[in-house]
Amino acid sequence: MYSKLRTIICITGADGSGKSTLVRALKKKWPHAHEVSIWDMLENTQVQVFSNKKDIDEYLCQLNADARLLFLAHAMEAAIDRALQSDSDIILINAYYYKYFASExxxxxxxxxxxxxxxxxxxxxxxxxxSHPPELNAARKKRFSKYECGCREATYQNFINFQQRSVLQLEKYIKPEWCVLNAALEPEELCALALKSITE
Structure with missing residues (x-):
């Protein structure tokens, strides 16, 4: 189905929209795909800079927006570079820079x-x-990080307020050729629609 050239597929959206769930579903369809996350290099056990995601969250919130932008871009680029060195012909990216740059x-x-x-x-x-409203995204989450709340206290209201601003920036990345799906659909239906869009 795919040539030996790399096929890069990106699943993006706001925090809590179901990106990871869809990526996992697609990975079951394509077990040979190389899954990529911005956290890949940050969780590298050979270079243990952070012990857990809470440490990353605290660190990010100590930086200003431009410094975070540089830091996150480095992490994303390093993860992509590692994926391109793999043997897989499909690279499946969770969120990608769209989501993180929109937040910044x-x-x-x-x-x-x-x-x-x-x-x-x-x-x-x-x-x-x-695509999914921040209020519904919040209902899906068990807990919030400070970063998801605009580097403020991790509360429901701070999450909603920041995500509303972030989504406005995220939607500016949308291009006509993107496949926009209603994330309120059941995971199985979302996966089927995503597969149809990818293989068309």
Missing amino acids: LAMGADKVLEDFLALRMPAPDKVIFL
Whole structure:
């Protein structure tokens, strides 16, 4: 079905929209696919900088928006580079830079810097965008991180307030060729629609 050239598929959307769930479902269909997350390099056991995601959350919230943008871009680029060195012909990216850069723009990051860093990222062959209101995303989550709340106290209201701003930035990335899916659908239906879009 796929040539030996890499096929890059991105599943993106706001926090709590179901990206990881869809990625796991697609991975079951394509077990040979190389799954990529921005956290891959940050969780590298050979270079143990952080002991857990809470440490990462605390660290990120100590930086300003531009510093976070550089840090997250480095983590994403390193994860992509490692994926490109794998034998897999399908690279399945969870969130990608769209979600993280949108969050930083919502916290005041420099748009010129964001544009420059975005140019360094490979363009996916297919993007699936999961659309879902922040209020419903919040209901899906067991807990919130400070980062998801705009580096403020991890509360329901801070999550909603920040996610509303972040989604406005995230939606600016949408292109006509992207597949936008209603994330309120059942996971099985979402997976079927995503597969149909990817294979068309």
